[in-house]
Structure formats: C-alpha cells, structure tokens
Amino acid sequence: MSIRNPRSQTSAPYAEALTAYAQKEWIRLIVPGHSADERAFGSLAGFAGGTQLRQDVTPLLDGLDLGADSPMAQALQLAAGAWGAHRTWFLTAGASQGNRVAAMALGSLGQHLVVQRSVHSSVIDGLVLNGMRASFVQPTVDCELGIAHGVTANDLAAALAEHPDAAAAFVVTPSYFGAVADVRALADVAHAAGVPLVVDEAWGAHLGFHPDLPQHAIAAGADLVISSTHKLGGSLTQSAMLHLGHGPFADVLERLIQRAFRASQSTSESALLLGSLDLARRRLATETDAIGASLEAADLMRRQIRARGRFTVVSDGFAQFPDIFAADPLHLAIDTRAGGIPGHEARWRLMKEHEVMVEMATNTTIVAIIGAGAAPDTGRFIDALHALPVTLDQRHDALQLKLPAPGEMRMAPRLAYFAPSRTVQAEQAIGQISADTLAAYPPGIPNVLPGEVVTSEVVSFLQATAATQGGHVRGAADPAVRTMRIVTPAD
The missing domain is CATH 3.90.100.10 (Orn/Lys/Arg decarboxylase, C-terminal domain)
Incomplete structure (x- = not known):
C-alpha cells in the first residue's frame, strides 16, 4: 500500500502558502534578524538566494502554522495519507531527531528495549536520554565484505522471549547497502510478544511509491517509523518525518510521541525545511514516472558493471542472507576490492579526479545512491568508475577490515x-x-x-x-x- 488516491496528493498546501507569504511586501519587524532585506544582507542573499531569504519566516504565523485547518495541518494530513500512517510529524533535525523522540517516548512504556545492534548512534543517544536498558539482537554480517545487514524474525522472537519485560523492539531497514528486512514478519513477532515494532527506515522514505520498489514499513505493519525524507525522498538536508501506524499501539504511542516531540522540537523550526517536506511528499506521491526513470538508471548501472566484469554488485549476493527479504534498487553497492582498489581510495579518486560523489565507502565497497526522481549521468559514472587505477596486487585479506563483535554490556x-x-x-x-x-x-x-x-x-x-x-x-x-x-x- 502506498497511495490510495493520488489525486488528493497533488497540492502542497504549506509550501504554496509559504510561497504566497514570501511574495508580499512585508515590513518585517520580527525574527529572523535578516528581515528578508536583500540590500542590507547582500552577502547572505547572494549565498542563500533572495527567494530563500523571503521564505525564511518565523514559526507560528497565522495563515501558515496556526489552526486546525492551517496549511501545516493539511500538509501533515497529506503526508500521513501518502504513507498510509495514522499520524505524521515533520522533523527539522533529521531522522536522528526521530530516533531520539521514539526512544524518549518508549521510556514511558517500560525500562527495557530490544534493539538491533546495528542501529544508528542516534538510537543509543536516545537510550542515554531515557535511561532504558537495552538487549541487542545481532544482525547478519557479510564477513567477506565486512558489512552488516538486518535481523531475522526468528532472532527477534528469541530476543523478545528471553526478555519478556521488553517495552518495544527497535530495528533498522533498509540497511545502508539497500538490504530490506521482512518487516511484516518482524511486526508479527513483536505483536505476538505484546510490544510495538519501531523501524528506523531512514534509508527508505521512497519505498512503496513505485510498483518496483519494496513495500514501506508502515504498510508492512510497523507501529512507528522514522523516515529520513531528505536521503532518497527529495527534501532538503536535515528534514525528515516520523510516521505512526494504525496498529494496536496507535493510541498510546500517539500521546507519548507528541509529548516527546514537543520536548525535542525547536521553537524556531525552519520553514524552508518544512516546505521541502511538503514538496517531497507531493513529488513522491504523484510523479511515479520520474521514480521509474531513476529505477531504470540504477538498473542500467548494474547491468553495465556486470557486463564490464571488473567490479561486482553487492546485492547480487543478497540471497545468501536469511534476513534479506528484498533489495532497494536505488542503493548501488559495489565491491571495489574485486576491481583492485580499496573502497575508500575509490571514493576519494572519484571525487578528486572525476568530480563524481558517492554516498559512502568501506574498505571494500562504495555505495552510490540515486534519489527517487533523480536522473544521474549513468555513463559518466560508469566510465569514471572503470577509469580508476588498479592499486591492489590481488584480493588479499589485508584489505578487509573485519567488523568487530561487540564487547560485553556491563552498564546501562x-x-x-x-x-x-x-x-x-x-x-x-x-x-x-x-x-x-x-x-x-x-x-x-x-x-x-x-x-x-x-x-x-x-x-x-x-x-x-x-x-x-x-x-x-x-x-x-x-x-x-x-x-x-x-x-x-x-x-
């Protein structure tokens, strides 16, 4: 499930109201202190753009944020509808804020949390804030490449059975490398144990918005989903969303999340970030063809890499891992070691020598990301990749940085x-x-x-x-x- 009625998603009420507000000739005797004065703040206007200065408005304005039917309220309702959520919150401090909000809220349900060990560090920051104890479920690991994937439903079930006092289960999917877990099975296991399933879906804001993409976590039964919309969803950096599902925990979680959200929410949220979330939701919900073009570009890259034979595609080996239920095709993870160059060096050379930026590198891989709706120059990337020099004599073990097993947990x-x-x-x-x-x-x-x-x-x-x-x-x-x-x- 993604969008029940695409036609209802064609407006962007908050972004449109913000644009209209910025076009008026206001005398701004309010914050922010630049007052949208392009002459007095010429260097800032030159850096950010005059339109952006005018759209950089203070929060809690009539006609934008205030009221049950305000443009902001409408934008939030449309976002919840697009993802099939019971309720959605806009975040201006990234998915990291969402992880901390979720952890703070869960602290009201108990003192123990079952957590996937490969969660983002912001989840651990949340545990520091709420004081909960954590028991960890180990993800499957590709020992050859030194990368972690997800957890299986059986492993989550075992952890919950071992810790019957757990208040919730917290997992991550997709992984940085595009591995998607079986969220439906994980949700069933969590619900059978009487706890909600929280999913850090930072890398999956776009899932469910095209028939060739995996289902998103809300549609698969998750109770709370953190969505880093700026990553592949097309909003501005640092903007994200938090989605509440329709499951048996919706009522209690809604109250707790709202309380935790207020505690972490800036009283000076960026209207630019909020507006970008509204526009990203509209694009995802209505421009399926553009997403399809991005999928075709990603598939072309994989085909060309396989055809040239020097490098290998990491997702081609996903079938051997029991936790991987599907793959996100907009993540292109490449084994550079197979092509005779360490991943970190490949990333550095692509940027410095070819002006090609990829998302990340490990010692054995690079990960290229294609935003949903983006249209990258596939030929330029493939040519730059294959122009990299061979700097390794052979595929030797010295290149591999084995992921270390965690030490014993002795203190909360x-x-x-x-x-x-x-x-x-x-x-x-x-x-x-x-x-x-x-x-x-x-x-x-x-x-x-x-x-x-x-x-x-x-x-x-x-x-x-x-x-x-x-x-x-x-x-x-x-x-x-x-x-x-x-x-x-x-x-």
Missing part, C-alpha cells in the same frame, strides 16, 4: 555516559568500560557503546578506519583514536 548506556570517566591510551582501554559511543562513519553504526567493554578488536578496527583515506570515527575525541574515554572504576 545512560549510567556509563554520565559516570565519572577518564581518558587513557586506547590500548589501556581494552577490558575497561567505554564512556562513549564510537562509530565508523558512515554508516554511523556504533562499534562500541557506553557501558560496553572495549575489546582489542574494536580498538584495532577503529584505528584502522581512522587511518584510511576518508575514514572517520564519530564520537572520538581523538580523530586517530589513539585515546579513549573509559568509566572510572568505583573505589
């Missing part, structure tokens, strides 16, 4: 985060309790959490990641991860 994330701590040499941190969340980024999946024991494998992996071209460890005070912050043992 919140307790470890706020506990007295000290900074030590990374080698001295081995066997100690981490005070921080550290994650190779992208994709931002934590490799060590507050409360987990630091292992030698984690230290080696993070240091190797930081040493690679373009490598970055989110949360590290020392970019090279020569030092780490650990919980100070109690006397």
